[in-house]
Amino acid sequence: MEFVKLINCMRCGMCLPQCPTYKETFLETASPRGRVALVRKFEEGELEVSEKLLEYLSLCLDCQACASACPCGVNAGELVAEFRCERKSEQGLGTMESLVLRKLLPHPDRLEAATAPLRLYQASGLQKTVRALGLLKMFPSSLQRMEGLLPALPKAPLRQTIEEVTPARGTEKGTVGFFLGCVMSLIFSEASLATVALLSAVGYRVITPKTQKCCGAPNMLGHDMDGLKDAARFNTDLFNSFEVDTVVTDCGGCGAELKKYGHHLAGDPEAERFSSKIRDISQILAAESETLQTMLKPLPVAVTYHDACHIAHCQGIRSEPRQLLGLIPQLDYRELPEADACCGSAGTYNIEKPEMSDRVLSRKVENIRKTGAQYLVTGNPGCLLQLKKALSEQLPEVKVIHLTELLQMSVDGRY
Ligand code: SF4
Numbered sequence: 001m002e003f004v005k006l007i008n009c010m011r012c013g014m015c016l017p018q019c020p021t022y023k024e025t026f027l028e029t030a031s032p033r034g035r036v037a038l039v040r041k042f043e044e045g046e047l048e049v050s051e052k053l054l055e056y057l058s059l060c061l062d063c064q065a066c067a068s069a070c071p072c073g074v075n076a077g078e079l080v081a082e083f084r085c086e087r088k089s090e091q092g093l094g095t096m097e098s099l100v101l102r103k104l105l106p107h108p109d110r111l112e113a114a115t116a117p118l119r120l121y122q123a124s125g126l127q128k129t130v131r132a133l134g135l136l137k138m139f140p141s142s143l144q145r146m147e148g149l150l151p152a153l154p155k156a157p158l159r160q161t162i163e164e165v166t167p168a169r170g171t172e173k174g175t176v177g178f179f180l181g182c183v184m185s186l187i188f189s190e191a192s193l194a195t196v197a198l199l200s201a202v203g204y205r206v207i208t209p210k211t212q213k214c215c216g217a218p219n220m221l222g223h224d225m226d227g228l229k230d231a232a233r234f235n236t237d238l239f240n241s242f243e244v245d246t247v248v249t250d251c252g253g254c255g256a257e258l259k260k261y262g263h264h265l266a267g268d269p270e271a272e273r274f275s276s277k278i279r280d281i282s283q284i285l286a287a288e289s290e291t292l293q294t295m296l297k298p299l300p301v302a303v304t305y306h307d308a309c310h311i312a313h314c315q316g317i318r319s320e321p322r323q324l325l326g327l328i329p330q331l332d333y334r335e336l337p338e339a340d341a342c343c344g345s346a347g348t349y350n351i352e353k354p355e356m357s358d359r360v361l362s363r364k365v366e367n368i369r370k371t372g373a374q375y376l377v378t379g380n381p382g383c384l385l386q387l388k389k390a391l392s393e394q395l396p397e398v399k400v401i402h403l404t405e406l407l408q409m410s411v412d413g414r415y
């Protein structure tokens with residue numbers, strides 16, 4: 001770890017009001033400043049790795065809201081993640097972690113096969129029966145939470161059904177690559193279909209290489225740097241083999257990770273070239289506002305927007321999604337209080353730290369309630385999973401959708 005990143009913290013506390021875990025606990029050990037101090041004490045040899053230290057650090061959501069607030073450029077979330085990665089590389093991966101991170105995730109065909117039983121579980125009506133009879137109570141709470149997050153799955157993953165080349169509609173402006181996130185392809189394929197349709201509608205030919213792999217974000221979450229670097233090398237070589245200046249993604253988490261390939265594979269100019277091509281879908285569509293606006297039909301509905309951490313804090317994208325919503329005729333946009341506060345999803349945090357995740361989520365739900373919106377729009381699959389479940393239970397009148405789904409609704413004139 002670069003020590004300079006730790007000593008840059010001048011302990012001003014400007015990050016504290018932005019940190020979701022500090023806002024819930026008011027504990028210094030659950031604040032960015034406290035976490036930086038703990039890691040620094042360890043690096044200086046004044047603190048040993050202990051259960052307590054790991055527990056304090058594991059409460060960090062890695063939402064990076066602290067980095068957006070820090071005047072000294074300190075990123076406590078990233079420093080904590082780096083610290084945990086270094087400990088993991090000393091210990092090695094456990095059997096289950098190795099199975100998921102090395103044998104399953106880097107193989108899209110295996111991943112898709114592994115989710116096939118879930119489709120059957122839903123299509124056969126078994127899920128409804130299991131839920132109605134409360135049978136899930138017989139299983140561990142982590143499994144109950146995972147099952148509860150599962151929305152209706154599409155008939156097939158998008159990777160299996162999408163054409164490798166989608167032509168531009170009208171005059172072709174150029175060709176872009178499309179990075180299919182695993183969760184977007186497996187669960188939110190409707191949103192990614194809308195993404196590709198919009199890119200085509202504004203004049204781009206879209207190449208979606210079918211052999212692409214998971215971006216490696218789960219490896220980062222699992223503190224598996226070697227697995228992450230393997231993913232980075234593979235996707236870099238694959239996309240750089242196509243003649244595209246831009247690679248688009250509609251998954252905030254993937255976008256944030258893909259933009260860091262140049263950092264993960266430091267010194268590799270090809271990885272830097274690949275990272276420089278990555279654009280969130282909101283960036284490329286906002287740049288095509290003039291063309292897009294001519295296609296949009298009125299959508300007289302009340303809409304609010306949740307800034308996914310991976311889009312707002314990790315990529316610094318805030319204005320483009322709002323700019324796009326502002327293009328839709330008759331749309332009643334309502335700004336969400338604390339719009340860029342984490343929803344508590346944070347990868348697998350909502351399974352591993354259910355109590356804190358629920359506390360962070362409650363605050364988000366209350367803020368959404370205050371807007372009176374009919375639609376909550378966001379751009380990251382983790383947030384979609386977390387907020388779909390929460391709002392279906394607590395605010396069923398609010399629909400949760402991806403930005404491109406709402407734009408496509410306006411193009412189609414349906415709501
Ligand atoms: S991390 Fe940044 S904002 Fe937080 S106390 Fe340190 S210098 Fe201040």
Ligand code: SF4
Pocket residue numbers: 018019020021022030031032035059060061062063064065066067076077078
């Ligand atoms: S990453 Fe999020 S949870 Fe972690 S210290 Fe920063 S603001 Fe707090």
